[in-house]
Amino acid sequence: MMKRLLLKSLWWLLIGGLLMYLLFPFYYALLTSFKSGSALFRVDYLPHAFDVGNYRSIFIEQPFARNIANSTLLALLVVVVSLSLGLSAAFALSRFDFRGRGLLLGALLSVAMLPQVAVLAGLFELIRLLGLYNDLGGLALSYMIFTLPFTVWLLTAFMRDLPVEIEEAAIMDGASPWIRLTHIFLPLLAPALVTSGLLAFIAAWNEFLFALTFTMADTQRTVPVAIAMITGASEHEIPWGQVTAASVVVTLPLIALVLVFQRRLVAGLTAGAVKG
Numbered sequence: 001m002m003k004r005l006l007l008k009s010l011w012w013l014l015i016g017g018l019l020m021y022l023l024f025p026f027y028y029a030l031l032t033s034f035k036s037g038s039a040l041f042r043v044d045y046l047p048h049a050f051d052v053g054n055y056r057s058i059f060i061e062q063p064f065a066r067n068i069a070n071s072t073l074l075a076l077l078v079v080v081v082s083l084s085l086g087l088s089a090a091f092a093l094s095r096f097d098f099r100g101r102g103l104l105l106g107a108l109l110s111v112a113m114l115p116q117v118a119v120l121a122g123l124f125e126l127i128r129l130l131g132l133y134n135d136l137g138g139l140a141l142s143y144m145i146f147t148l149p150f151t152v153w154l155l156t157a158f159m160r161d162l163p164v165e166i167e168e169a170a171i172m173d174g175a176s177p178w179i180r181l182t183h184i185f186l187p188l189l190a191p192a193l194v195t196s197g198l199l200a201f202i203a204a205w206n207e208f209l210f211a212l213t214f215t216m217a218d219t220q221r222t223v224p225v226a227i228a229m230i231t232g233a234s235e236h237e238i239p240w241g242q243v244t245a246a247s248v249v250v251t252l253p254l255i256a257l258v259l260v261f262q263r264r265l266v267a268g269l270t271a272g273a274v275k276g
Contacts, residue, residue: 026251033245040240054245058230064246066219067226071250074136074222075204078143079197086151086196087189091181093152094159095167105153112149116209119145127214134216142210147200154199158192159185194261202254223250 032040034050058064093101123142132138162185170180186193208224215221221229227246230239 026248029244030248033241033248036241054239054241055249057239058242058246058249062226062230062242062246063218064223064226064249067221067223068250070136070220071205071222071224072253074139074143075201077136077140078147078204079200081140081144082147082151082200083193083197085148086155087186087193088181089152090155090159091177091185093156105156108149108152112146112153116146120209120213123210124213133214134220136220138214139211139222142214143204143207147203151196151200154196155189155192158189162188198257198261201257205250205254 028045031044031047033054034047034052035042035044036051036053039049093105123145127133127138127142130138130141132141166184166188167180170184175183205222206224207222208228211222211225212228215225218226218229223246227243227250230242230246
């Protein structure tokens with residue numbers, strides 16, 4: 001009995017330590033975002049005052065509301081296009097047998113594994129030739145290079161696990177490929193769509209290198225670049241209070257999305273893990 005109690009205590013101690021390790025940086029950033037002046041450089045672990053001046057400054061002194069709107073619009077566009085193209089591609093790759101299917105899947109995965117800097121120069125020339133520099137359309141196009149292959153690969157893996165008998169019954173009833181995709185597979189793939197869509201949204205929301213390279217105007221920048229560009233009264237002064245306030249603001253939507261779609265996200269991540 002004593003041994004069991006000790007093991008349980010150690011287990012909860014481990015869980016508590018892990019939670020503290022994961023949540024403390026965000027907690028300290030939240031704490032710092034309410035500080036100003038010399039208090040920013042004082043180490044405190046408990047709140048002493050709540051000064052919302054930093055939050056007010058990022059929306060008054062910076063076009064931060066516009067940057068949030070840019071990131072939201074861009075991330076939603078990436079998710080919609082990635083899921084639309086990825087779903088149809090996954091249907092073809094998982095349900096139709098054709099020559100080169102395995103090679104195509106391998107090529108998609110290889111593209112997703114490439115570092116961003118490896119394609120930066122060529123992608124810059126492509127976006128410049130298309131006239132999409134300093135445009136959200138150019139950023140959406142660049143993000144697709146990485147979100148689309150991952151979405152196709154993930155949805156293909158999920159669709160392969162669906163019973164073939166369901167599709168065969170639909171074929172016997174005269175259902176076309178489009179009907180099978182939209183009326184049969186689409187409802188069954190809800191957890192996978194939520195998982196891949198949420199991962200694509202997070203990737204587009206947090207992306208920095210392409211957003212820094214392919215945008216120039218403050219009004220066209222996304223939130224990661226806007227945070228990096230926040231400066232104080234002088235060029236070399238970094239207003240840490242405003243930086244942490246902006247970081248907290250852009251983190252909250254991701255936390256809300258994960259909490260809202262938590263059940264479907266877990267179901268999507270664990271689907272196919274257990275068979276039989």
